Structures are given as C-alpha cells and as structure tokens.
Amino acid sequence: MAEVNNNQASGAATQSAAPGAAGAAGGAATTGAPADRPVKIIGIVCNWCSYAGADTAGVGRFKQPANLRLVRVPCTGRIDPLFALKAFEKGADGVLISGCHPGDCHYSEGNYYARRKFELAERMIHHLGIPKERFKWTWVSASEGQRWQKVVTEFVAGVEKLGPREGRAL
Amino acid sequence: MSRQDHIREFAAKALADGRVDYFIGWKQGHSSSEAIPAFVKEAAAVEELIWNPLCHHNLVTFLKRNMPDPTGAKIGVCVKGCDSRTLGALLQEELVDKDKLYVVGVPCDGIVDRRKLEKEFADEIVDIAFPEKGKVAATTRKGDRKEFAQDQVLLENCTRCRYPNPVYSDDTAGPLEIEPDRGLTAPDWSDIADYENLSDDDKQALLEKIYSTCVRCFACINVCPVCFCWDKCVNRSRQPELVSQKVGTKENLLFQMVHMFHVAGRCPSCGACDRACPVEIPLYLLHRKMNKEIYDMFGFEPGAKLDEKPVFQVFDLKDQFGD
Numbered sequence: 001m002a003e004v005n006n007n008q009a010s011g012a013a014t015q016s017a018a019p020g021a022a023g024a025a026g027g028a029a030t031t032g033a034p035a036d037r038p039v040k041i042i043g044i045v046c047n048w049c050s051y052a053g054a055d056t057a058g059v060g061r062f063k064q065p066a067n068l069r070l071v072r073v074p075c076t077g078r079i080d081p082l083f084a085l086k087a088f089e090k091g092a093d094g095v096l097i098s099g100c101h102p103g104d105c106h107y108s109e110g111n112y113y114a115r116r117k118f119e120l121a122e123r124m125i126h127h128l129g130i131p132k133e134r135f136k137w138t139w140v141s142a143s144e145g146q147r148w149q150k151v152v153t154e155f156v157a158g159v160e161k162l163g164p165r166e167g168r169a170l
Numbered sequence: 171m172s173r174q175d176h177i178r179e180f181a182a183k184a185l186a187d188g189r190v191d192y193f194i195g196w197k198q199g200h201s202s203s204e205a206i207p208a209f210v211k212e213a214a215a216v217e218e219l220i221w222n223p224l225c226h227h228n229l230v231t232f233l234k235r236n237m238p239d240p241t242g243a244k245i246g247v248c249v250k251g252c253d254s255r256t257l258g259a260l261l262q263e264e265l266v267d268k269d270k271l272y273v274v275g276v277p278c279d280g281i282v283d284r285r286k287l288e289k290e291f292a293d294e295i296v297d298i299a300f301p302e303k304g305k306v307a308a309t310t311r312k313g314d315r316k317e318f319a320q321d322q323v324l325l326e327n328c329t330r331c332r333y334p335n336p337v338y339s340d341d342t343a344g345p346l347e348i349e350p351d352r353g354l355t356a357p358d359w360s361d362i363a364d365y366e367n368l369s370d371d372d373k374q375a376l377l378e379k380i381y382s383t384c385v386r387c388f389a390c391i392n393v394c395p396v397c398f399c400w401d402k403c404v405n406r407s408r409q410p411e412l413v414s415q416k417v418g419t420k421e422n423l424l425f426q427m428v429h430m431f432h433v434a435g436r437c438p439s440c441g442a443c444d445r446a447c448p449v450e451i452p453l454y455l456l457h458r459k460m461n462k463e464i465y466d467m468f469g470f471e472p473g474a475k476l477d478e479k480p481v482f483q484v485f486d487l488k489d490q491f492g493d
Contacts (some may be wrong), residue, residue: 113485127373
C-alpha cells in the first residue's frame, strides 16, 4: 500500500487538541490500549485535488483536527475498497476518501470509475457492522481549502462521537 | 428422452465430430450419493456422464484459467442456469473464447443440498435416488432410508432461482423449465434480511464468530468461476502484503473481503463457494448482499446479458453517487 504521509496532516493542522497523535502510532490497536485515546483516521486522497486541497487548507492556516493521516495516491481510480478495509483491520477508527470532483479528474475519468466502487464499498462496509459515520467518501478540489476543513472537522467529530474502536476484527 | 440422454448424445456427437477435444460434465462419485466433475475424452466414454439434482458443480470453473488448456484445445462443457451466468460474466470480459467452446445448456429445476440430507442422519449417506420427479430418497450405510420432497432439501440458492434456463448455450438438453417473468419480479433477497436487521455490534459479533473458523484453504477462491487471478492472488502475495499470514479472525475476514470485492459485478451468487467451504461458512451473507446492492445501484444482474459489461469496468456520466 502507499506510504502514510504524516507531514501533510500535521503541516495542515498545527495546533489542535489531539495529544498523542504521533505517540499512539505503530501497529494495530487491539488490546491494552486505553479507550480514551484520540481517534486515528486514515485519509486516502488523490494527488491532484484533495491532497492539494489539504495543502491549501494548511497554507490558509484553517484550523482542523490532527487525527487524520493522509495517504496520497495518484488518482481515486487507484483506490481499492480494500485499502479502507485494510485500514480498519489495522486499527483505524475512521476512513476518509476524497478526490477530484466528477469532471475534474486529472486522468479524465478515474473518479467516474471510483465513485461506483466507493458507493458499493460504503454499503458493504456498513453491512460488515462498521457504523456509517466511520467511512466517508467525498470530492474536494485543490482550491477548496475551506471545504477540506469543513469535511475533516465534521468527519472527525462524527468519529469522535463514536469513540475509538477496540477489539474489533474489522 | 431424459436430459441425461441428451447430454450424452450431444457429448458423443461433439467428440466424434472433433468439434471438441474433451467434454466436461458430471459423473457419479464414489457412490451414487454424490456427483463429481467428469472429463470425457472419447465418444465411447460418454456413458459415464450423468445428470441428476446432485450435479451441483459449476463446471465453468475449469474454463477460467489458461483457457484453452492445452493451448488451442476445444472444450465442451455443461452449464446449468446459474453456471451459464458465470460463463456469461467471463464472456462479457472476453476471458474465454466463444469459438473454442461448445456449451450444452441444462435447464435445471433445483439442486439438492447434500448437507441438508446429511443432517437428517447420524450415519453416512451412501445412496441418493430419485424414484420419481420431486422425490429424493437417501439411504445410509446401515440401511436407514428416508424419503424427502425435493423442494424441502433444495439449496437455498435454488429456492429463489431466477435463471433456471441457461442464458447462453449452443445446444439445450431437453425442454426449457418454466421461468419467472424477470421483467415483473425483482430478485428475492429475503435470505439476508435477518442479518441486515441486526445492530452494528451484533453484525460484527456474528461475523467474528462465523469467520473465526475459516482456515483460509482457498477452496472458495479456487472453486469460484469468476475469481480468476488465481496464481497471482493478492491473498497469497507477501510483497506487497495485504492479508498477513497470521492466524486470526481479522485476517480471515480480510481474506474474504478480497474475494468479495474482486468478484463484484461478476458474481451471480451461484453458491459454489458456499458448497466448497469445508467449515460451512455462510459466504452468501456477503455475496448476496453485494449483489443486492449492485442490483439496487444499477439494476444489474451479473452475467445475465452477454452484451453488457460488468458495472465496475464501465461508468456512466449520469451516475448519481456521492455528494
């Protein structure tokens, strides 16, 4: 799988009330972890829009939670629903997928394929007993720094409401 | 003339004419209580081919890899309605060569679930007979004999079958079965309703219980006609690693997710994986749900129409997903 890029997230969100965002990293959180740890969320974003959108949010100094770790992929068409499941298996508390708006794909049509997959993935992930609030997919363009802030803030708030996932297989 | 005679006749003719190099059908297993796949290479040997409600194997599985095998071979194959949809899925993606195939369609009125019969006896079943249409008689080694109505011991899949007749075949073994009007009726998804009504926590708890017994033997994947990156399966891959070698429910579930998502849009729920599972994991819980959602999203039934493409290989600008 693609590398996890922590710098981007922490660069975009400098001050936030998420202690131990770096400390709690490293492996699946299953047993022994305190239930009141900050939630860990994996964001899988496309290089051209949402990653740049997150950067825009950072440059604009929009305050946002630091619970999100971004994985940068070339295009949402590259994202396999299994990436999200793998993140859940590894102990993520939520997964956020974002890319270019339909019509704006850098590769013309990657996100048209992707949205079909994500829609199925969302329904199936819920079928597996993972609450809807823990998985979200959306579109954020490179210029939408504020939208990125809004999406991340709302999503993290939703996941925080449910709290960290503990002792679950997926 | 029975369907069995039709199959033998078609097979003998195709083998004698040289239309096929070998013919895949069903034959009796170690006893008359079981059918197994048969590979017939000579017209003289077609007498071993059988057809009865025990012939549950989806023979399209043998076409999926290195087709044709050996290179250039022409293959004859028997398909039931559900099997023909898996063949349809392979044909939609041009993974098999129509010209190298001779397909005998077998209209089917339901396959008997041997596991249901086994649960009725303490002893091993050594003979299953069909004394008359709609009746199944099973006899054990100790001589216990019980008769069942065929409707009562059908596979779950068969009780809500929408495709009793093959959607694609060169020849048909006997008259067609009565079909439901698919334009008027939607598929019946009631088998997963109980699961769907559970709370999130209960779903997770149930899945963990079910999948804790999985031994990752790959039977479900090997037997699946549409799960065809068999020798390069990401489940076997250690670099990159998606599913770890660790023994655990986590890995088992992810293993099944790989299978499930990789056949999305191709799996017509033929049930071969359910029947192949040695620990009787109800895989249909996931696959049927996937098909339900795909039907809900696109009105698409995998493999049903040869001129369609699997929904995840194409897109439509008018799709209304996402915000």
